[in-house]
Amino acid sequence: MHHFFISTEYIANGRVEIVGQLVHQFKNVLRFRVGDTVIVFDNTGMEYVVKLNSFLDNKIIGIVLDSYKNKNEPVFNIRIFQSLIRFDKFELVLQKCTELGVSAFVPIISEKSTMYRSLNSVKKKYDRWNRIIIESTEQSQRGLLPSLYDPCNFKEACSFVNDFALIGSLNCNENVKDTLELVPNSNVSVDIFIGPEYGFTVEEEIFAIKNGIRKLSLGPRILRAETAAISAMAIVLYELENKDLDY
Structure with missing residues (x-):
């Protein structure tokens, strides 16, 4: 499943806003449609399974289906x-x-x-x-x-x-x-x-x-x-x- 970084300010109350360059990538490069599912992470160690719910001119709205801690980070810094x-x-x-x-x-x-x-x-x-x-x-x-x-x-x-x-x-x-x-x-x-x-x-x-x-x-x-x-x-x-x- 595709994996994308979304700043924490765009993830709240079970809802995700996808803005900026990702809108073009989602619409015109990857050709996602309503109902498609992606994984986003917010640089806190958490990631979210998101169902794309609506496509607007300058943003895409997604609904969080699940969230969990990412397990791919090394133990060592x-x-x-x-x-x-x-x-x-x-x-x-x-x-x-x-x-x-x-x-x-x-x-x-x-x-x-x-x-x-x-x-x-x-x-x-x-x-x-x-x-x-x-x-x-x-x-x-x-x-x-x-x-x-x-x-x-x-x-x-x-x-x-x-x-x-x-x-x-x-x-x-x-x-x-x-x-x-x-x-x-x-x-x-x-x-x-x-x-x-x-x-x-x-x-x-x-x-x-x-x-x-x-x-x-x-x-x-x-x-x-x-x-x-x-x-x-x-x-x-x-x-x-x-x-x-x-x-």
Whole structure:
């Protein structure tokens, strides 16, 4: 069944209003009709089975048939601190890491962020990037939208890491499983720093380690920045969800 994000303000008293771009999508792309059923979620973790009841010029009215808590969210909160890379590659990271279950993205400006021109040029992309996050959340049938933080520089990012932070590094011989054994329980949030096309500088790695961030190895092969982010998200979440923890 199709899955769509609807803001909480449009869900009340057993009734749902579908407005904006979704009206065009429902009418002209998906060709829904009165009586068709969809699932909507409101970014609170709840989702609703909705029967489409009436089609007006600028909105569609639906009736809530059932509601329940979404069960597709990971137990762990993982944030990806992605150094700015080519915007099309950055968008691939947003899309795929959202599908995998990331809880937030923090765009960071590191020494080798060659695609960074100005803060304004990055912020201009935020409407598009948030649409990508919404569409990927809908596609993967999650119940919560990942947050997209304002961009910050590398040192600022290191100052607000959560309980357990990792930085992708080629200078790490420790197995991923061994690294993640240090995560005590599922209440811990995990942050993952991913470098730009040419990686983090030695000075950045040293600064991160001094701030309590641990090195993370993704193997001996050189990965593209977007591949590293997607791989790290998948590997770390898989290992955490399959280790023996006190839930």
